[in-house]
Amino acid sequence: MASPNGRGTLLHAIYAYQFYELTWPTGNSPFCPYTTSIHILDDDSLLNIFYLYRPFLLGEEDQNVNIRFKGGGQWTRERWWYRLAHVCRRWQNLILGSASYLGLCLVCTYGTPVADMLVQSPPLPLVIDYYDHDRDITAEDEEAIILALEQRDRIRRIRFLLPILKHWQQKLITAIDGEYPILEYLILWGLSEEKRAILTLPKTLQAPHLRHMAINCSIPIRFQSLTTAVGLVTLHVALYHPFTYFQPTVLLQSLSLMPQLEMLLIAFHFPIHNRDVERPIMTHVTLPNLRTLAFKVVGAYSEAVLGQITASHLETLQISYPEQFMFFVPQLLQFMGTKNFRFDRAWFNFSSELHSLRGGQSP
Amino acid sequence: MPGSTFPASYIVYAEVNLPETKPVPAFSIIVNCRHLDGQVSSVAQIFQSLSQIFSAVEHLTLAHEVHRWSSEEHNEVDRTEWRKLLRSFSNVKTLSVHLGLVRELSRCLRLEDGEHPLELLPELQKLTYSGSFNAYDDLFTSFINSRQNAGRPVTLIESYRGY
Numbered sequence: 001m002a003s004p005n006g007r008g009t010l011l012h013a014i015y016a017y018q019f020y021e022l023t024w025p026t027g028n029s030p031f032c033p034y035t036t037s038i039h040i041l042d043d044d045s046l047l048n049i050f051y052l053y054r055p056f057l058l059g060e061e062d063q064n065v066n067i068r069f070k071g072g073g074q075w076t077r078e079r080w081w082y083r084l085a086h087v088c089r090r091w092q093n094l095i096l097g098s099a100s101y102l103g104l105c106l107v108c109t110y111g112t113p114v115a116d117m118l119v120q121s122p123p124l125p126l127v128i129d130y131y132d133h134d135r136d137i138t139a140e141d142e143e144a145i146i147l148a149l150e151q152r153d154r155i156r157r158i159r160f161l162l163p164i165l166k167h168w169q170q171k172l173i174t175a176i177d178g179e180y181p182i183l184e185y186l187i188l189w190g191l192s193e194e195k196r197a198i199l200t201l202p203k204t205l206q207a208p209h210l211r212h213m214a215i216n217c218s219i220p221i222r223f224q225s226l227t228t229a230v231g232l233v234t235l236h237v238a239l240y241h242p243f244t245y246f247q248p249t250v251l252l253q254s255l256s257l258m259p260q261l262e263m264l265l266i267a268f269h270f271p272i273h274n275r276d277v278e279r280p281i282m283t284h285v286t287l288p289n290l291r292t293l294a295f296k297v298v299g300a301y302s303e304a305v306l307g308q309i310t311a312s313h314l315e316t317l318q319i320s321y322p323e324q325f326m327f328f329v330p331q332l333l334q335f336m337g338t339k340n341f342r343f344d345r346a347w348f349n350f351s352s353e354l355h356s357l358r359g360g361q362s363p
Numbered sequence: 364m365p366g367s368t369f370p371a372s373y374i375v376y377a378e379v380n381l382p383e384t385k386p387v388p389a390f391s392i393i394v395n396c397r398h399l400d401g402q403v404s405s406v407a408q409i410f411q412s413l414s415q416i417f418s419a420v421e422h423l424t425l426a427h428e429v430h431r432w433s434s435e436e437h438n439e440v441d442r443t444e445w446r447k448l449l450r451s452f453s454n455v456k457t458l459s460v461h462l463g464l465v466r467e468l469s470r471c472l473r474l475e476d477g478e479h480p481l482e483l484l485p486e487l488q489k490l491t492y493s494g495s496f497n498a499y500d501d502l503f504t505s506f507i508n509s510r511q512n513a514g515r516p517v518t519l520i521e522s523y524r525g526y
Contacts, residue, residue, distance in 0.1 A: 006401065345382075347380075350375050
C-alpha cells in the first residue's frame with residue numbers, strides 16, 4: 001500500500017526493482033534483455049521516480065511508538081541518493097538541482113571522514129547519527145562529531161547513543177551549543193548502565209524548528225529553551241536521576257506552547273513520593289493533535305497532569321505506576337471518560353514471584 | 364507486553380482495546396509490584412475506579428507468568444480482591460484463565476454464604492481455562508452448577524493452549 005505522500009513499502013520495492021533494471025551498467029539487466037534505456041525518461045519523470053524512491057527512515061509508518069520515539073530506523077540510509085548521483089552527469093545535476101525537493105542530506109556516522117566530506121561535498125544539510133549499540137565512538141569519531149556540530153546552520157538531525165566515558169559524554173553534550181536553525185530531530189539516549197550520570201545541555205541551545213526531541217538519560221530539561229520550538233511533534237523525556245525531576249506545573253506550562261504535539265512520553269525512573277508532587281497552578285492545556293500519551297510516574301503526578309489537559313484525538317494512553325499501597329485516580333477516570341472509547345476486550349498479565357513449596361526452587 | 368513503552372520484570376500489565384484490534388492498545392497500564400497479591404490488589408483498585416469506562420468489555424483474559432520462584436509467601440491472593448477486579452467488568456461474556464491462575468479464579472468464583480450467583484460476571488457465557496490433563500476438572504463445578512440453577516448457564520471449556 002502506498003501512503004498518502006506516495007511512498008510505501010510495495011511502491012518502494014517496485015521502484016527499487018526498476019532502478020536495478022534501468023541502471024544495469026551494460027544496459028541489459030539479467031532480468032530482462034529488452035530493458036528500455038533510462039534516457040528516454042524526461043527530467044520530470046526521473047525526478048518523480050527519485051522522489052518516490054526516498055526511503056522511510058523516521059518511523060512514519062511504524063505503529064511501534066518506541067521506534068518512533070527513537071527516530072525510526074538507520075539514518076545512514078539517507079545516503080540513498082549517493083549512488084544514483086554517480087550514475088551519470090545528468091542524474092547528478094538533476095538530483096543536486098532538486099536537493100531541497102528530494103530532502104537530500106549528508107550523513108555523519110561512525111567512521112565518516114567528516115572534514116573531507118565537508119570540503120568535497122555540496123553544502124547540503126547534515127544528519128549526525130551515532131546510534132549503534134554494537135559500535136564505539138573512536139577518537140577520530142570524536143573529532144568528526146565536534147566538527148560536524150559546529151556546522152549549526154546545516155544540521156537537520158542529531159542522534160547519539162551516549163558513549164560510556166562520562167567526560168566524553170559531557171564534552172559531546174556541551175558541543176550542542178548555540179542556535180541550530182534547521183534542526184528537526186534531537187535524540188540523546190544513554191546506555192543503560194550510565195543513565196544516572198547527570199549531564200547538562202548548554203543554556204544557549206536553541207532549535208526553533210525542532211519537531212522531535214527524545215532525552216533518555218539524566219539531562220535536566222530546560223523547558224525555557226523549548227519555548228521557541230512551537231512545532232514540536234514528538235517529546236520523549238525519560239530521566240533517571242532525582243535531580244532532573246520537574247513539577248507538573250513546569251510540564252504543563254511547556255505543553256501549552258506545543259500545540260502540534262502528537263506523541264508525549266514522560267518517565268521518571270527514580271522514586272518520587274506522591275506527597276512531593278505539587279498541585280499545578282495554571283489553567284487548562286489543550287493538545288488538539290495529541291495521539292499518544294505515555295507516563296511512568298507516581299499516581300499523584302499523572303493525576304495532576306491529566307486533570308489539566310484535553311486531548312480530544314488521543315488514540316493511545318499508557319501509564320506505568322510504581323508500587324504503591326493505595327491508588328486514587330479520579331482524574332484518570334474523567335480524562336478517559338471524555339474519549340467515548342467503546343472497549344471490547346481486556347487482557348491482564350501478572351508477572352510475579354511465586355512462593356515455592358520447596359524453598360525457592362521451581363517445582 | 365506488546366506495544367508497551369515501559370518494559371519491566373515484576374509487574375502487572377493490563378491492556379484494554381477497542382473492537383478493531385490495533386497493534387498498540389488504546390489503554391494500557393502497568394503497576395510495578397513484585398508479588399501477585401499486591402498486583403491483584405493494585406489493579407483491582409484502579410479498575411474499580413474506572414469500571415464505568417470498561418462497562419462494555421465482553422472478552423476478558425487473565426494470564427500469569429512466574430518470573431522467579433521465591434520462598435516468600437505472597438501468592439495467596441485475598442479472594443475479595445479478585446472479586447473486586449472482576450466486578451469492574453460487568454458485561455463480560457467470555458473469560459479466559461491461563462495456567463497458574465486457574466485455582467485462584469476457581470476459588471474466587473465459588474459462591475460463599477450470602478453471595479448471589481449473578482453478583483459476579485452476570486453476562487458470562489463461556490469460561491475457558493488452561494488445563495493440565497483434567498487436573499482441574501472439579502474446580503469450577505460448583506460455579507457452573509450455581510449458574511445453571513440461576514438460569515444463566517456457562518459453558519466450560521478446557522484448553523491446552525494459552526499458557
